[in-house]
Amino acid sequence: MWANLPRILTLVVRGFVLTLAVLTAVVVIRTVTFPSYQTSPPECKTTDPDFIPADEERLARFTSAIQFQTVSYERGVGTPQELAKFVRFIQKSFPTVHSSPMVRRDVVGNYSLLYRVEGSDASLQPYMLASHLDVVPITEEANWEAPPFSGQLKDGYIYGRGTIDAKHSLMGSLEALEFLLSRRHQPKRTLYLAFGHDEETGGHFGAKVIGDVLTQRGEKIAFILDEGSPVGDGLAPGVSKLLALVSVAEKGFLQLRLEVNEEGGHASMPRSESAIGILSKAISKLEDNPHPNMFGTGPEARMMEYVATEMTLPYRILASNLWLFSPLVAWVYSRKPQTNAFARTTTALTRFNAGVKDNVISPEAVAVIDHRIHPMSSVEEVMEFDRKVINDPRVKLNVINNRPPSPTSPYGKDSPTYMMLQETIQQIYPDALVTPTFMVANTDTRHYLNLSSAIYRFNPYVMTPSDLPRFHGVNERISVQNYERVMNFYYHLIVNMDKPLELKRHGHEDEL
Numbered sequence: 001m002w003a004n005l006p007r008i009l010t011l012v013v014r015g016f017v018l019t020l021a022v023l024t025a026v027v028v029i030r031t032v033t034f035p036s037y038q039t040s041p042p043e044c045k046t047t048d049p050d051f052i053p054a055d056e057e058r059l060a061r062f063t064s065a066i067q068f069q070t071v072s073y074e075r076g077v078g079t080p081q082e083l084a085k086f087v088r089f090i091q092k093s094f095p096t097v098h099s100s101p102m103v104r105r106d107v108v109g110n111y112s113l114l115y116r117v118e119g120s121d122a123s124l125q126p127y128m129l130a131s132h133l134d135v136v137p138i139t140e141e142a143n144w145e146a147p148p149f150s151g152q153l154k155d156g157y158i159y160g161r162g163t164i165d166a167k168h169s170l171m172g173s174l175e176a177l178e179f180l181l182s183r184r185h186q187p188k189r190t191l192y193l194a195f196g197h198d199e200e201t202g203g204h205f206g207a208k209v210i211g212d213v214l215t216q217r218g219e220k221i222a223f224i225l226d227e228g229s230p231v232g233d234g235l236a237p238g239v240s241k242l243l244a245l246v247s248v249a250e251k252g253f254l255q256l257r258l259e260v261n262e263e264g265g266h267a268s269m270p271r272s273e274s275a276i277g278i279l280s281k282a283i284s285k286l287e288d289n290p291h292p293n294m295f296g297t298g299p300e301a302r303m304m305e306y307v308a309t310e311m312t313l314p315y316r317i318l319a320s321n322l323w324l325f326s327p328l329v330a331w332v333y334s335r336k337p338q339t340n341a342f343a344r345t346t347t348a349l350t351r352f353n354a355g356v357k358d359n360v361i362s363p364e365a366v367a368v369i370d371h372r373i374h375p376m377s378s379v380e381e382v383m384e385f386d387r388k389v390i391n392d393p394r395v396k397l398n399v400i401n402n403r404p405p406s407p408t409s410p411y412g413k414d415s416p417t418y419m420m421l422q423e424t425i426q427q428i429y430p431d432a433l434v435t436p437t438f439m440v441a442n443t444d445t446r447h448y449l450n451l452s453s454a455i456y457r458f459n460p461y462v463m464t465p466s467d468l469p470r471f472h473g474v475n476e477r478i479s480v481q482n483y484e485r486v487m488n489f490y491y492h493l494i495v496n497m498d499k500p501l502e503l504k505r506h507g508h509e510d511e512l
C-alpha cells in the first residue's frame, strides 16, 4: 500500500490537472463562441424634422407639472384638490390632444386619465402607454438643492418630486402625441394613454379602475409600456456601455405587519422580556437571515447572456459560463443593494412603532416588513421562511398586502413587440446595449395583467448608481437632455407602432 502511494498521488494530481485543463478549455471556448444577442442600431436616428426639442415652452410645461403637489400618502389618502388642478392643467397644456376628434378622454376613478387615440386601421390591436399622476411625499426637505415642488432648472437639471417618477413619462408621452397630432398625423394603430392617480399607494382606485374599464370594453391590448427600469450607466457590474434595461417581468411583494402584545406596566418593575424586546429580536433575525440567493434561476440569468459578449474581462468569462460561475456571480451581485435586489427576495424593515411614554412599558410593538419577491419564489415560500426564521409564536404575522411575481412577457428576436421596443431604444441611444430584465419594484401594470401578455416596464432616461437614491429620495431630478430623450422616445415609439409588427430576423439564428 505505502509503496503505491507515490503512484496514487501522481494519478490524483494528473486527474486534477486534466480536469482543470478540460474545464479551462470549455470555459475559453464558450467565452469566445458565446452568441451575441445585440443587434446593430436601425438606420433611422433622431434627425432634425423628426425631433422634438426640449425648448423653453416644453420645459416650462414640465416645470409647471412638477409644481402640482399630487402626493399619495396612504392607500385612499391622496391630495384630491391638487389632482383635480393637475388634470385641468394637462387639459389646458395639450390643446390639440384635447380637441382632436380622434381622441376620446375618460376621467376614471375621479382623477385618473384614460385617452384613446383612434387609429385608422381598426384591424390592428391597440397598445397602451402608462404612467401616473401622483408622487411620493417629500423627505428631508432641508437637504434638497432646489425646493422639491419647484421644478427649478439648475445646471442642466430640472429638480423636483416626480421628475423621474413619473411625471417625465406622463408629460413626455403627451408632448409626443401633441407633436404628432398637430402635424395632422393619424396613427394607424389605436393607442391608449393610461395615467393612474394613486400608483404610489398601490393603484387600487386608479389603475385598477382603468383596468376594469378596459376589461368591460372587452379590450385586448397588443402591448403595454409603463414606467420601469432605466438606461443604466455603470449600474451593472462589468458593463461599461449604456445598458437599456427592459423589464419583462416584475417581482412580487409581501407586506407584513409584525405584532407583539405582552403585559405592559410600570417601568420600575420590568419583566425579563418586553413586547419591544421580543419584536426587536424577531426583526433582527430577519435582517441577519436574508432570503436565499436565487441568482441564475430567473430572468436575471438571461440578462447576463444578453450582455456577455460586451462585458469587460473577467466578467465576460463569468457571464459566458454561468453553468460554472453562477455562484460566483451570485456573490458579486449580492454585494450591492441595487444588484442584490436581482439576486433574491429582499427584506426591508419600513416601520417600527412602540411606546407612549418614557416610564411606561409598552404592551404593544409593531413593525412592517416589505418583501420584494424574486420571480422564481412565491408569497407562500416567503411567509414560510419568515416564520421559520422568527421561530417565536408570540410574534404575529399579519399580511397587509401581497402579489405574486408577474408572468414574464415575450422577449428576444421572436417577439416583434420586444424587437420594436429595442429598435426604438436604439434610435435614441444608438450605442446602448438592450437587455431583458425584471423590475425590482412594482408598477401599475399589476392591474393590467389580464389585458395583455406583452407588458414592458422601461424608463427611457439614463441613470448612474448615484442617481438611484433619488427615486423616492432627496434631490429627485432629471437632466434636460434626458427629458428630451424621453419625449423623443415616445414620439419614435408611436411612429414605429405604425410599421407592420412582423417578425424581423436579427443577428444570429439561435432560438431564444
Ligand SMILES: CCCCCCCCCCCCCCCC(=O)N[C@@H](Cc1ccccc1)C(=O)O
Pocket (backbone or CB within 6 Å): 165, 199, 200, 201, 202, 227, 228, 229, 230, 232, 235, 236, 237, 245, 253, 338, 339, 342, 440, 441, 442, 443, 471
Ligand atoms: C443590473 C443592475 C441594474 C440596477 C437597476 C436598478 C433599477 C432601479 C429601478 C427603480 C425603479 C423604481 C420604480 C418605482 C415604482 C414604484 O415606486 N412603485 C411602488 C409601487 C407600490 C406601491 C405600494 C405598494 C407596493 C408597491 C413600489 O414598488 O414601492
Ligand SMILES: [Zn+2]
Pocket (backbone or CB within 6 Å): 132, 165, 166, 199, 227
Ligand atoms: Zn412611479
Ligand SMILES: [Zn+2]
Pocket (backbone or CB within 6 Å): 136, 165, 200, 472
Ligand atoms: Zn414611485
